[in-house]
Amino acid sequence: MSANVGTRLSTATAYIKDLNVQVRKGEIKVPQFQRPFVWGDDQALALLDSVANNYPVGSLLLWRTTDKLAIERNIGDFVLPQTDDMSPTDYVLDGQQRLTVLYSAVGADPDGPGFSALYDLERERFVSAKSASAGLHMFPMRWLYQTTKLLNFRTALQAHKNAALLQEQFDALIEVITGYQIPVVTLKDLTVEEVCPIFERINSSGTPLSIFDLMVAATWSNRFDLNETVQEIAEALQPKNYGEISGTRVLKCLAAVRDSSTSRERILALRQLREKPSDMDGLVDRTKKALLKAVDQLITDFKLYSMDFLPYEAHLVILTYIYAQNPTLTAGQLQRVRQWFWRTSFSERYRGAPDDFVTRDLTAIQSFVLQGDVLAERYGAVPDETSLKSMVFRKNNSRSRAFSLALAKKNPRNLTNGNSIDTAVALSVYNKKQFHHIFPEAFLRKNRPAVERNYSLNFCMLAASENNLISDQDPQIYLPTLIKALDANADAVFESNLMPSPREYDYTSAELEPFIDARVGIVRRHIEALCSGHY
Known part of the structure; x- marks a missing residue:
């Protein structure tokens, strides 16, 4: 003290x-x-x-x-x-x-x-x-x-x-x-x-004391209730499936828009607006509009239909800040937003990042987006094949979330019948049944108990209703069976899942490690294209 x-x-x-x-x-x-x-x-x-x-x-x-x-x-x-x-x-x-x-x-x-x-x-x-x-x-x-x-x-x-x-x-x-x-x-x-x-x-x-809880108490007046403000923003985002936004995230967005900072000090400084209700109303309106634009881009460009798949909170805060300063972006600026998003996600730029680090990125990234004044590589390199092969799929891991979004960007089709997967449903809330172990988990546990079963490269998207059809089957049996049933569509279906073409890869003798070796180059080229911002 x-x-x-x-x-x-x-x-x-x-x-x-x-x-x-x-x-x-x-x-x-x-x-x-x-x-x-x-x-x-x-x-x-x-x-x-x-x-x-x-x-x-x-x-x-x-x-x-x-x-x-x-x-x-x-x-x-x-x-x-x-x-x-x-x-x-x-x-x-x-x-x-x-x-x-x-x-x-x-x-x-x-x-x-x-x-x-x-x-x-x-x-x-x-x-x-x-x-x-x-x-x-x-x-x-x-x-x-x-x-x-x-x-x-x-x-x-x-x-x-x-x-x-x-x-x-x-x-x-x-x-x-x-x-x-x-x-x-x-x-x-x-x-x-x-x-x-x-x-x-x-x-x-x-x-633990939430800074949001503290600020609700500290900013209340007869003209302003922070709880109501957050509820208002949440209701605006609800049709986009982002209605569960936390109060603390809203505070960070408000502080970023007002003071170009997400620091605790600047969040607490929002108390000053308690005596200026019109200024607070203006800030809330400006932030809400920017948040809606940010969420629209997260959905449109990144297939990010839920907070569950947001790699880092910083992505939402920084994107909101950019749109608060610049309501409209050109095609080139949108490309640089995509470069920043994918590179920071796969490089884990914001992992454990303190508020001052995110604060520095607010203005630096806006400058990059608007002017392209630095190389995109500054915000992270495309993961190499070695790191992709060792990457393990976990719910709360930013790389796993980015990998899920990358799969969705290919507009995948069900391996079982070739039908398009509704990625909005698959990525609206985390549900492991929407993700399929290509080499089934139960099959590996039984036949190769010592091997890592959850490599990211052992996953593809599959509608939950289709997942149970495969269950614990031997991939050397079920994959060739599916390929035969898909007939002329097999190559297109497998390509949409970033899997080797059945014309070029023998699935009748598929083993986990050789399959991953065959798949990693395909996945890396896709991620490289994403990191270039072209789509």
């Missing part, structure tokens, strides 16, 4: 009763970017037991600010009152689950919703109210600060056969819980930018 932040930090201890009063008054709230209450009864009971034994339960970390985060989550099941905008609010950064349990167990109304516990004086343990019966020896913990109910319970306890012992235990319980203090660390008047890394650090083992 920097010295500047340290000067705005205070430490104190607070009684449970005082914390609950602050919660009830709405002075302590949970920011929207916190995860909801998730503790089960066992965890809640263990916390109460720790308090009753005077064990430390950890500190609370609060962020005190007058900068209201208008979208807030209540404490557990409890609806908390609104406070005026002039009052400072303490937002819980760490300790939400513990605070919720303590409020629910001893601060909430006796008949209110949420977790409720009893203390069994006979067994000296806490139990959930929903799983226990009332009795003289069962003290409802929500009566702890209800003076009349507490005194009435103690009086009634005199009727118990072990009244003296239980009253002594009861008095000890009340004393330790009402006297229990929790350390509270308060960060005062920090900005959202300063709080964000602190929250991420202390929450590293929990639900």
Whole structure:
């Protein structure tokens, strides 16, 4: 923590009763970017037991600010009152689950919703109210600060056969819980930018803080809701099957269009537009139009019908940036977009790339697209035959996604009947049944268990309905059978799948490695043509 932040930090201890009063008054709230209450009864009971034994339960970390985060989550099941905008609010950064349990167990109304516990004086343990019966020896913990109910319970306890012992235990319980203090660390008047890394650090083992979640809370106003903005953009993209675009991707596109940067700092700087709704509306409209153009090109030029097959997020962000600056591209500029896309996909240019790397590419690639001021090779070389032969097909691998798109660009036809494959269906969502092991996986597992079965060059596209027809058949049998059935169409069908021509390759004696050797040159020439941007 920097010295500047340290000067705005205070430490104190607070009684449970005082914390609950602050919660009830709405002075302590949970920011929207916190995860909801998730503790089960066992965890809640263990916390109460720790308090009753005077064990430390950890500190609370609060962020005190007058900068209201208008979208807030209540404490557990409890609806908390609104406070005026002039009052400072303490937002819980760490300790939400513990605070919720303590409020629910001893601060909430006796008949209110949420977790409720009893203390069994006979067994000296806490139990959930929903799983226990009332009795003289069962003290409802929500009566702890209800003076009349507490005194009435103690009086009634005199009727118990072990009244003296239980009253002594009861008095000890009340004393330790009402006297229990929790350390509270308060960060005062920090900005959202300063709080964000602190929250991420202390929450590293929990639900990661999404920058989108943070920005929803930080940019909200009566005129602007980031959730609604993302939903609006998603609805515009829905007819193109891109409606599942994430909020974080939208933020990166907004920052790229506004500031030519995808850095965290520039994304957080979008908060400034909260006070300028018309500027934010203009930015959103411009970004949405550019996104639609980017998606149109991804579909038209690259057969990219779903986010599932997008090699890298950077492709969408950079393409959106280009179209925001230049709504119309010439034929030569479109060719250079294709060169950039295929070369960066197969060379894995954006694999693990930090935001500053993508930011540098925003303006550099726009210059390349508009002017062709550098050679296309700068953005990646065409993969050589050695790397293509070793490439393994995996769902979440960018090269595998690029390979799938490259197959689609050939307008493949089913090996089984020669019918055209609907690539829009095949690539609308990842489904392994739309991809076929030419040397079937089950066949290789049985006959050559040690060999790699998932080489990319052992895959072609095949309609899911046709895949089961081949199943685990021997390729030396099923492929010649299909070739015979296809008759004069065999060469064209195999060529559309980037497979060696039946006229030139003997499939009756096909083995995996020789087949890959025969196929790799065909595939490489196709990828080379794609990387040239000609189609």
